[in-house]
Amino acid sequence: MTGRTIDRMATEKYGPSEDAIRAALATVNDPEIHRPITELGMVKSVGIAADGSVAVAVYLTVAGCPMRDRITSMVTEAVERVEGVTGVTVELDVMSDEQRRELAASLRGGQTEREVPFAKPGSLTRVYAVASGKGGVGKSSVTVNLAAAMAADGLKVGVVDADIYGHSVPRMLGADGRPTQVENMIMPPSANGVKVISIGMFTPGNAPVVWRGPMLHRALQQFLADVYWGDLDVLLLDLPPGTGDIAISVAQLVPNAEILVVTTPQQAAAEVAERAGSIAVQTHQKIVGVVENMSGLPCPHCDEMVDVFGTGGGRLVADGLSRTTGTTVPVLGSIPIDVRLREGGDEGKPVVLSDPDSPAGSALRAIAGKLGGRQRGLSGMSLGITPRNKF
Numbered sequence: 001m002t003g004r005t006i007d008r009m010a011t012e013k014y015g016p017s018e019d020a021i022r023a024a025l026a027t028v029n030d031p032e033i034h035r036p037i038t039e040l041g042m043v044k045s046v047g048i049a050a051d052g053s054v055a056v057a058v059y060l061t062v063a064g065c066p067m068r069d070r071i072t073s074m075v076t077e078a079v080e081r082v083e084g085v086t087g088v089t090v091e092l093d094v095m096s097d098e099q100r101r102e103l104a105a106s107l108r109g110g111q112t113e114r115e116v117p118f119a120k121p122g123s124l125t126r127v128y129a130v131a132s133g134k135g136g137v138g139k140s141s142v143t144v145n146l147a148a149a150m151a152a153d154g155l156k157v158g159v160v161d162a163d164i165y166g167h168s169v170p171r172m173l174g175a176d177g178r179p180t181q182v183e184n185m186i187m188p189p190s191a192n193g194v195k196v197i198s199i200g201m202f203t204p205g206n207a208p209v210v211w212r213g214p215m216l217h218r219a220l221q222q223f224l225a226d227v228y229w230g231d232l233d234v235l236l237l238d239l240p241p242g243t244g245d246i247a248i249s250v251a252q253l254v255p256n257a258e259i260l261v262v263t264t265p266q267q268a269a270a271e272v273a274e275r276a277g278s279i280a281v282q283t284h285q286k287i288v289g290v291v292e293n294m295s296g297l298p299c300p301h302c303d304e305m306v307d308v309f310g311t312g313g314g315r316l317v318a319d320g321l322s323r324t325t326g327t328t329v330p331v332l333g334s335i336p337i338d339v340r341l342r343e344g345g346d347e348g349k350p351v352v353l354s355d356p357d358s359p360a361g362s363a364l365r366a367i368a369g370k371l372g373g374r375q376r377g378l379s380g381m382s383l384g385i386t387p388r389n390k391f
């Protein structure tokens with residue numbers, strides 16, 4: 001008899017059973033969702049060796065999950081209590097986008113909310129939420145220019161002006177049409193090839209909107225669920241500055257939205273931007289990258305750049321967010337100060353179209369190329385083919 005056979009017999013006789021281990025794991029609740037990790041699809045595998053040692057692999061909902069140590073020790077303690085267990089090792093992995101969507105769908109299960117098409121599993125629309133800590137750093141300018149540049153590249157693009165108090169997107173994009181209603185769907189106007197919806201289209205004149213959290217949430221839900229967007233390649237959400245209610249609503253309504261952080265090169269602005277970005281860790285959203293805006297003014301009389309707002313903010317934010325999230329957050333580009341960009345915004349003609357080769361126009365087009373060119377939805381999705389065995 002070989003040693004291995006003896007071991008197997010010993011396990012069969014004395015070792016812990018997989019059922020007992022899984023029952024122990026069912027007593028471990030995810031610290032944030034407060035449901036057993038077995039129900040949340042977080043147990044990747046359970047391995048039991050002949051000597052009674054147990055290896056458990058656990059999926060975290062996001063990379064750099066702040067709860068990783070806590071989950072490891074809770075799993076270890078629960079499994080150690082099972083009779084016959086001589087040791088426990090815990091290996092951590094991270095859920096794919098698809099697994100996270102399934103988890104979110106199962107958590108939403110039973111509720112009769114209208115569906116947001118972009119949050120559905122299998123949606124091929126990339127959703128970017130443009131965020132910043134401070135106001136006035138250029139979020140809306142970046143949003144409309146990226147949208148217009150992607151549309152000019154042939155992509156189907158939509159923009160939601162989610163800055164309900166300070167809506168400025170329709171003007172910057174030159175969208176002066178009103179939305180029309182068909183049955184219970186709202187048809188968004190479009191301008192410069194971009195479909196756009198904004199609360200500004202529903203209020204008479206320039207009337208300010210005074211709403212509290214729940215109404216903001218409902219407005220955003222309508223924009224996402226009741227507006228007929230058709231098949232979009234990219235949806236951009238222009239968020240209000242800071243880390244308020246709308247950022248949380250976006251995370252709830254479109255959990256797969258990726259955050260694009262805009263900052264100026266200034267140190268103080270960068271620190272605030274980093275805080276705005278790190279909310280993504282709590283809402284389990286991915287940060288696609290950082291855009292540094294107003295980074296230098298090309299001197300009109302020489303070749304030098306004048307660093308009006310200091311330097312290095314974009315890199316500072318990207319490094320800080322990389323540390324917080326445990327992923328690599330890139331600086332996607334730097335946009336210089338350019339009077340043509342401001343004029344384009346005031347006139348409703350984005351600089352990427354009116355002056356595509358200006359320094360700001362080409363910087364924005366390069367960022368749009370990076371974001372628009374990314375494929376979405378293929379990782380973690382079944383291609384309906386079976387790989388051939390390698391061996």
Ligand SMILES: Nc1ncnc2c1ncn2[C@@H]1O[C@H](COP(=O)(O)OP(=O)(O)OP(=O)(O)O)[C@@H](O)[C@H]1O
Binds near residue numbers: 132336
């Ligand atoms: N790179 C730039 N060069 C010149 N002007 C710029 C640049 N970026 C933004 N601006 C101008 O700065 C002002 C603020 O920009 P914008 O409205 O896009 O910022 P925001 O972050 O959306 O502001 P808010 O927080 O109020 O929503 C606008 O007048 C805009 O035209």
Ligand SMILES: [Mg+2]
Binds near residue numbers: 139140163166168
């Ligand atoms: Mg804005």
